[in-house]
Structure formats: C-alpha cells, structure tokens
Amino acid sequence: MDSFKDYVRELMNKFPYIIEVTDKNGDYICESTKIKKLEGIHFPIQYNDIVYYIEIEKKEETSIPLLKFIFEEKLKEVQELKGNELFNLIKGNSSFKENDEIINKILDKGTLILIKAKNHCKEVYDIVKYSYNNEEEYRYCIWEEYVVLLGIFDEVYDHCKSILHNVQELNIRSPRIALEALNGKTNIEEALKSLKSLIELSDRVGIRKEILTSSNIIFERVMDGINNSLKEEIIATYENYLDSQDSDTLKTIETFFQRDLNISDASKELFVHRNTLLYRLDKIKREISMDLRNFNEAMTFYVIYFVWKSNSR
Template sequence: MKELKAFLRELEDRSGIEFKIATENGELIYKSDSYRQNTNTTYHSFVLSNNKFVLSINKEFQSCIKLLLYSIENKYNEISLLRYKDIEKLIEGKNSEVKKAKIEMIKKDSVLFLIRLNSNVYDALNVINQMYTSSDIIKMVYKSDIIVLGEFEDVHEHAVSIREAIISNLFCSCIVSFSEISRENFDLESAYKRARECLVLCENFSIKEEVIDYNKLFLEKITYYMNKELKEEILNRVKNKFDELDMEMLNTIDKFVENGLNISNTAKKLYIHRNTLIYRLDKLKKETGFDIKDFKEAAVFFIAFLIWKENK
C-alpha cells in the first residue's frame, strides 16, 4: 500500500486534481492535503482485487474520473503483480533477486497458510480475498495451491475459518496447512517447504485432519524420514496384529491420538461412554501388546501404527 500511496501523491502532483480514496468501510487510503469535502463533492465506487473503494472528488473534475480510475487500477495491478513475483522469488530461495527494501516491507512475524483444493482454485482465492481485504495480507495462487501470508493472532482459528468459508461457498475438498515465520529469521522458502511437507505427510499417512499445524506432526516426520531397514523391521513385528484391527478400533486409535491421549475428550468425540473407551483400549493392549494409555508405549505404538498405515 505504501507504493500505491506514493503513486497517488505523484498522480495528484502531475494532474493537479485533489481527491480522497477510502475503503467502503471508511478506512482512509489517501487524501490530498488541501482536499475538502463539500456540497460539490461527488463519489464513485470502484474495485481493486475484489476490494471496494470510494473515490471522493470535486464535481469540476468529473470529466477526469475515468482516466483517474484507469491510472489507479493500472498502477495497482502493476504493484500487485510485482509483489507476487517477489513473493515467488522468496519462496523459491531467490532472495538475491529481490531488493532489500522490498524484503523489509514484508518482513514481520508472519504465518504462511498453504491451501490445497481438488478444484475451483481461483474461486477459492476470491472467497479468501473477500475474507481478508487488507493489502497487508498477501493472497495468491502458486503452483495450483493458494498461499496466504500475513500476521494473524489466532493462527489455528484463521486456518479453520479459511477452510470453512471455502467449503461452505464452493462445496469442494480443502486442506489447510500452516507454518509460522519469525521476523528475526524471515525465511519464506523454509516456511513454504514446511507447509508443503505437512500435506505430503498427511497424504502419506492418511491423516484425516484437514487443518494441519507443522509443529504438531513431529512423530509423522520422524517416521517419514526413518531408515528403510528399520521401518521394515518394525512393520514385520506389528503387521499381522494391526491387520486384524477392525474399523471401529482404527477410528478409536486415530481419535485417541488426535485428542492427546485424553480419555474424556476422546470419548466425547466418539460419542461413547468413558468406560467403553477404556474397554476398547484394554482390548487393543491384549491384541497388540501396546498399552497406549501409557505415554511411552503410546509413542512407540504410534510410530509403528504410522509405518503400518504407510504400507497399507
């Protein structure tokens, strides 16, 4: 927005036209120093990247409005395109090709959301543009996925909101992963790789969650990069036992792990009595030898379970 404001100042100086631009909610974008609203003021709505703005200008300049808006829209599109190209370069590790001043403008404590859909990518981008109208939040399509980059207070809540908005509007499959970036170590390339790795891990291990925090996939990552021979050794030990587990037990295991080994929360999510869940966990211990109510045994079991799921 700083670049756009600089252009608007230059446009005013060159044209001699005084004007004011604000969002449809009244947030000021630019106002000429000597601009004054009066009975001769006329208002014109226009759209930039799905965001609505209002141009306020004196009626004496009415004949210049179309040219003024054309100039603003062209410059906005040019700035947006260059900004997206800079983001692409940073994601691809080509930091040397981006001016240091440009990096400093976007350098902040941020979150990178990576949104993957089975269809309707550009329609989904429109939904996101309507959710986040601030130019401080970057929304773009990159390699058939959508990237959203910006500062968010409750990251997980925003991820859930993005997914729910897309699904309710487009009725399509949607997965959202995210990775946080610190101002001190502003590395978009690594953040993108982490968010993309989330999607790879989810697909590889048939993870049912559709909002994925990179920091919550520690065991999945350990398992994914584990030595092949060790994986085979573990699989050989558990395969026959795990193959015998029915869908009810598999779902119970997934929910128990998803709820942090908390019996009460898991029972609520499964809509069963607490004692029924304990019975199932005791049954699992008899069938597999693992007591997943115990944290250490649960960690070992879960790695073995992931290896088994990977080879189903």
C-alpha cells in the same frame, strides 16, 4: 508462459476439436496430436498486447464465443500473475523489494500462509482476495496447486480458522492450511516448499489437524523420517495383526490417541459406554501385550500404528 501452455494442453484434452494454438508470429504454442488436419477456422484471443490464434474444426464454429471467453480469462489471469509482487518474490524477482518499505516490513514481521486448493485455486484465491483486498499489509497469489497469503496478522490462527471455514464450503477433500513466521526470510520459495511438505505429510498419514506448523506435527515429522529398514521391520512384525482388525477397533485406537488416552473423552466421541472402551483396550492388550492405558506402552504402539498406517495409504 509455461502455465498458459499447460492450460492450453489441458483445454485441448477437454475440447478435442481444437486443432492448434499459435502466437501472433505463427509459432506453435500447442498442436493436437489426436486429430488429423481437417477443415479448420481460426480466431484470435487477446489481452492487452498479447495475441494468440486458435484453430478449431469448422463444424464446431458455434463454440468460438465460449472458447474465446475461456482462453481470454486464463490469459488475463496469467498476465495479472506476472505483475503480482508476491509471485515475483517467490520466483526470486525481488528487484522492487529494495525500495519497497511495505514488502520489507511484511518480510520482517509477517507470516506466510499456504492454503491447499487443488482444483479450486481460482475459488480459493477469490476468497482470499475478497477478504484482504485493498489491505496494505497483505499480499496473495496462486502458486502451483495452492493459494499463498503473506501478511502481518494480530491473531494469525483466527485468520486461518476464518479462511478454513470459507474453504470448507468448496468441498475440498481434507482442507489444510500451513503457516510459518518469516522473521526476515527472503527465500520465500524454499519456505513454501517446506509448508507444502507439511500438507503432503498430513495427507499421507491422515493427520486430523487442519492448521499445520512445523512445531505442531513434530511427532509425525520424526516418524516420517524413520529409516526405511526399521519401518519394514515394524511392518513385518505387526502388519498381519493390524490388517486383520475391524473398523471399530481401528477407530477405537485412533480416537483413544486423539483424545490423549482419556477414557471418558474417547468413549464419548465413540458413542460407546466406558466399559465397552475398556473391553476393547483389554482385548488389544491380550493380543499384542501392550496396555494402551500405560503411557510408555501406548507411545510404543502409536509408533507401530503410525508406521503401519503410513505404509497402507
């Protein structure tokens, strides 16, 4: 119900001529605070045995077919979600689980995948549904601003790459997928919150990886957990230097680290001559007395750069 109420509020912002929405008993689901009581017209929306009544300004009567379609599609979606096994499992309603061999098998051997969807939940959900519909060992649902997929995968990374390829067609900014093997875990909501935190961290610090696990961004997780006073000390010491660098220098730093301090690979990706890259690295060394070609000094500088970038986003 809460998701439907939220959706009603959202629609009332989009269609300011909606006066109120009530249930079949006449109790308010939502009432507009933007318009005074005007001459209105009521019409019902219905899915199965659920009925609501919408009141809009009478002068907008021609919009009733559109609004009926929009509201009833959302109502259908909400009702289907209530009957979704995975959604109920996430919310702790696992009474069906005791006698469901397939669900228990998935929980024991399966992998939980969280797909960033933002404003494209329905489209991403449809991609997953189309890919895994009628497959016995997969479950999927919408959770918050994400689509969740739970299943047993032979090559889970190949599945994630395939999903990611399709999601990229929707122009979602910085598409991400996070995954975790469940190994018998039953608290699915806690596992999802952990995966959500990986995606939020990757967005916050600009991690280039698109498929995330708790083990492939260990460095970033550790850095994110640094004591705030130490972060402030690092920023205060190096902020002026990094703030003053042009885009070429910053891109050089990022690419050099992303290419594992490899001069040849980094220069190719930057489309610059090897000597140009060496010149830029020497310039950084002169200015902050750190040689990025030296592993220990490079790691020290990477910590500084990571903290500065995290703070500047």
